[in-house]
Amino acid sequence: MHSSSITFDSLPTPAWLRDLPVLVGNLVPITGILFFGWSPAALLLIYQAELAAICVWTVVKIPFAHKRPNNAIDNHFKLLGPLQQKRGSIGLPGPLLSVYPRNVPTLVFAVVLTPMVVGLAFVPFALTRPTVTEADAAAFLLGGAAVFLTREIETYREYFRGGGYREHSPRSLLLVPFKYLCIVGLLFMAFLGLESTVGTTAFLDPERSVLGLAIGKLAYDVRASRLARDDDRRSIFSLLYGSKRTEIEPEPVETPDGEPKLRTSMGQTATIGDALLHGLAYLAGAIGFVTVLIVGFGVLASSLGIVFFGLGLGGFFVALRAITRYVRYGTLEYQCYGDVLVAYDRLLDEPQAKVENYAVTEIALSEGLLDRLLGTETIEFDVYSDADTTVELFVPVPDSVDTDDTANESVAMTVPHLDAPRSITEALGLSWHLDDSARD
Numbered sequence: 001m002h003s004s005s006i007t008f009d010s011l012p013t014p015a016w017l018r019d020l021p022v023l024v025g026n027l028v029p030i031t032g033i034l035f036f037g038w039s040p041a042a043l044l045l046i047y048q049a050e051l052a053a054i055c056v057w058t059v060v061k062i063p064f065a066h067k068r069p070n071n072a073i074d075n076h077f078k079l080l081g082p083l084q085q086k087r088g089s090i091g092l093p094g095p096l097l098s099v100y101p102r103n104v105p106t107l108v109f110a111v112v113l114t115p116m117v118v119g120l121a122f123v124p125f126a127l128t129r130p131t132v133t134e135a136d137a138a139a140f141l142l143g144g145a146a147v148f149l150t151r152e153i154e155t156y157r158e159y160f161r162g163g164g165y166r167e168h169s170p171r172s173l174l175l176v177p178f179k180y181l182c183i184v185g186l187l188f189m190a191f192l193g194l195e196s197t198v199g200t201t202a203f204l205d206p207e208r209s210v211l212g213l214a215i216g217k218l219a220y221d222v223r224a225s226r227l228a229r230d231d232d233r234r235s236i237f238s239l240l241y242g243s244k245r246t247e248i249e250p251e252p253v254e255t256p257d258g259e260p261k262l263r264t265s266m267g268q269t270a271t272i273g274d275a276l277l278h279g280l281a282y283l284a285g286a287i288g289f290v291t292v293l294i295v296g297f298g299v300l301a302s303s304l305g306i307v308f309f310g311l312g313l314g315g316f317f318v319a320l321r322a323i324t325r326y327v328r329y330g331t332l333e334y335q336c337y338g339d340v341l342v343a344y345d346r347l348l349d350e351p352q353a354k355v356e357n358y359a360v361t362e363i364a365l366s367e368g369l370l371d372r373l374l375g376t377e378t379i380e381f382d383v384y385s386d387a388d389t390t391v392e393l394f395v396p397v398p399d400s401v402d403t404d405d406t407a408n409e410s411v412a413m414t415v416p417h418l419d420a421p422r423s424i425t426e427a428l429g430l431s432w433h434l435d436d437s438a439r440d
Contacts (some may be wrong), residue, residue, distance in 0.1 A: 334424065
């Protein structure tokens, strides 16, 4: 007997079923307006809850996003930016997906941004509706729970179970909160405009005004849901900001077969010292200035609480910068394969970058403060590259964006604080660069 190989999961999902959570989430306030007499205040509170739900579920999604962000923040945000360069993931127990350390900077930004976005969206409501009745509160609890639940279902079905995490980077996920902040802002302005006509125009009574806004939002959400699944169309937000289509599909760094000829890395003392020095050096900027101001004010005010707060603030950023530096360089092992030098992350069990000997244009040895203290040297490899290194934080023209991963291109590489840096150049057959530099 012939049995069909088609399974339920392989069948295409109808468009109406994909839009069902969006429909339900928007029909709840419309039903409340038509049949339960919900007020404009209740409707706007529900939209606040929906914006909060969007932000919360975006934060939940970010650690699992598979694609690499198509921007470069390491030169603009030294505190957490270097983590975005990390390749590889950390597996979680059971059925949970792997998380990516490179998503940490965006995750921190999203966690900080979420209360700001929700609070900013709440300001117009607070100015126009300073009092909330018990009926409004009950409607808010019911409607807010409904929109939060529908967003949860959509996140599970589309992102986790449906594999949406493979199509996104953490940066592209932030498009949704930004978009809905704009939409909620437009709704508030429209609401204020419509409300100002109440009493002068018979057609625009309060119920009709908020009902029109609710129907308009429903139409927008359904359209946005369908645009997200249409490969041939883009929304205005995607054209201005970019989307999952403009992000980089990660590729592994290819390494030669066989065992490396040489393995070397920083010693434990150098690793800890390097992280601590970079943490303390972070106080040389704006954070250090603010720390000194707070501590100085505490001393003048004879307040130990203010002094400790200033010291704690400075210590927090020092520790954070030290951890970032350690994760970026402290876990690396440098492997020589004869003609290729590979930076390999022992924690993530993943090659991070490589430089091939034919691409090297210059090699330099240097001794910083830590090198002089420990008797080590830092070696730097410069490579030839004709690639355009200018990377935009935003992606205004998605069609022209390069989404190829540069994992297997030779990159300039710094190998810090080694006891015998010449062992690398000898293994690569590049010691003549150092000999030429010494003669010069």
